[in-house]
Amino acid sequence: MTNENKVIRVIYxxxxxxxxxxxxxxxxxxxxxxxxxxLTLYPVQLKLESKGMKRDHASALLTTLFTTFISIPLFYFIxxxxxxxxxxxxxxxxxxxxxxxxxxxxxxxxxxxxxSAIQKFSSKYDVLEFxxxxxxxxYLEVVNNFLLDFFREVATSLPTLIVxxxxxxxxxxxxxxxxxxxxxxxxxxxxxxxxxxxxxxxxFIKDSRQVYLSNIVTxxxxxxxxxxxxxxxxxxxxxxxxxxxxxLSFIPVVGAAPVAFIFAILAFFKDxxxxxxxxxxxxxxxxxVDNILRSWIATFGKSKIPPxxxxxxxxxxxxxxxxxxxxxxxxxxxxAYDTLPIFWDELNSKK
Numbered sequence: 001m002t003n004e005n006k007v008i009r010v011i012y013x014x015x016x017x018x019x020x021x022x023x024x025x026x027x028x029x030x031x032x033x034x035x036x037x038x039l040t041l042y043p044v045q046l047k048l049e050s051k052g053m054k055r056d057h058a059s060a061l062l063t064t065l066f067t068t069f070i071s072i073p074l075f076y077f078i079x080x081x082x083x084x085x086x087x088x089x090x091x092x093x094x095x096x097x098x099x100x101x102x103x104x105x106x107x108x109x110x111x112x113x114x115x116s117a118i119q120k121f122s123s124k125y126d127v128l129e130f131x132x133x134x135x136x137x138x139y140l141e142v143v144n145n146f147l148l149d150f151f152r153e154v155a156t157s158l159p160t161l162i163v164x165x166x167x168x169x170x171x172x173x174x175x176x177x178x179x180x181x182x183x184x185x186x187x188x189x190x191x192x193x194x195x196x197x198x199x200x201x202x203x204f205i206k207d208s209r210q211v212y213l214s215n216i217v218t219x220x221x222x223x224x225x226x227x228x229x230x231x232x233x234x235x236x237x238x239x240x241x242x243x244x245x246x247x248l249s250f251i252p253v254v255g256a257a258p259v260a261f262i263f264a265i266l267a268f269f270k271d272x273x274x275x276x277x278x279x280x281x282x283x284x285x286x287x288x289v290d291n292i293l294r295s296w297i298a299t300f301g302k303s304k305i306p307p308x309x310x311x312x313x314x315x316x317x318x319x320x321x322x323x324x325x326x327x328x329x330x331x332x333x334x335x336a337y338d339t340l341p342i343f344w345d346e347l348n349s350k351k
Contacts, residue, residue, distance in 0.1 A: 029324050030164045034171030036208040036331055037066060038179070043205060045176055059176035067169050070216060075165055078323065081243020200339060207334040211327055218293050219249030222256035222286050229282045233275050235263050250326040252310040257287040305337040 024031065041062045048058040175182055187197045227242035241259065249256035260283030268276040305313075310333055317329015 027164070027167055029321060029328070030168035031171055032328055032331075033324070034168045034175055036204075036327075037168075037172050037212065038175035039201070039205045040208040040212050041066060041172075041176060042179055045179070056177050059173050062176060063169060063173040066172070070212075071165065071169065074216065075161070077239070077242060077246065078161075080239045081246070084237055084239035085243055199342070203338050204335060207331060207338060210334065211331045215250050215327070215330070218290055219246050219256065221289060221293060222249050225286055225289065226256060226260050226282065229260070229279060230263050233267075233278065235267060235275065235279070247323070247326065250330070251314050252307045252330075254311070255287075255290060257283045257290065259283075260286055305334045309333060309337060 045055070045058045045062055048061070049055055053061075183197065183201065187194070190197075192200065223242045223245040226245045227238045230236045230241045231238040241263075245256045245259045248254050248259060260279050264276045264279035264283060267273075267279060310330055313329040313333025314326055315329070317325030317327075317332070319325065321328055
């Protein structure tokens with residue numbers, strides 16, 4: 001083959017690849033989710049096939065189960081949580097009517113509870129005397145407006161999220177049903193040996209399993225515990241607490257337990273000592289559940305990524321992609337941390 005023919009082929013491949021990437025770029029997020037979910041379910045599919053079930057039937061069964069018990073409930077809580085948080089933030093907006101009223105007349109308002117709690121705490125320390133009512137309200141208004149804009153944007157993008165959810169479900173089934181073809185395609189593109197491809201695939205499966213099973217299951221249980229406790233004690237709205245706790249549970253280092261402790265502190269400043277103790281115990285139990293459940297799930301495959309690195313990746317993913325970035329950031333960080341040393345060692349061995 002002449003150099004001219006090689007150049008033409010390279011140009012053809014580059015142009016075709018760019019065109020393909022441009023066309024699928026709106027669907028990068030559902031494709032990433034579908035790929036990671038498919039690899040998470042792939043070992044289960046192999047077990048079903050070994051027991052005599054046809055591949056397409058196994059793929060359809062696993063996709064249906066994942067969609068029914070994880071994807072749809074999670075999406076439902078995202079919708080309800082977004083609506084509840086947006087409504088709550090709108091209520092807390094500091095409009096002219098509230099400004100004309102005194103702080104003592106807003107006893108039933110959550111904003112007043114927060115301001116009163118901060119003022120009560122700051123009054124005990126001279127260094128915090130600058131936190132008067134006006135400044136506290138200003139800081140709360142800045143935070144409130146930022147969060148309100150964020151959740152309004154999420155709410156307006158819900159129709160698009162529904163379309164992306166459908167695409168993700170269809171792609172998950174397709175990836176499962178054509179797993180060997182997908183694997184062979186990437187092996188040809190990357191030029192890896194069979195052994196190297198198998199090693200990278202196993203790491204991919206373990207990291208995917210950790211991201212989805214560890215985070216969603218553990219976070220869901222913790223969020224349900226805290227939201228139920230806070231709601232029964234009449235300290236907050238169930239969906240608001242569940243949604244916020246679920247998001248925080250995906251963030252390493254932070255976790256879900258601090259939500260219970262924050263409500264316990266608020267209850268303490270409201271002179272509800274019994275409620276504060278119950279919520280404090282609930283926070284401890286939530287931490288215990290996290291340690292036990294997450295540790296057990298981790299036996300199915302755990303990344304070596306340190307918590308602080310995972311924290312940075314999750315925050316970065318959230319800033320770039322919004323809510324889906326909580327998953328994507330953790331997965332990309334875990335996979336990079338687990339695979340880069342392999343290639344580094346390989347390069348050093350060749351030297």
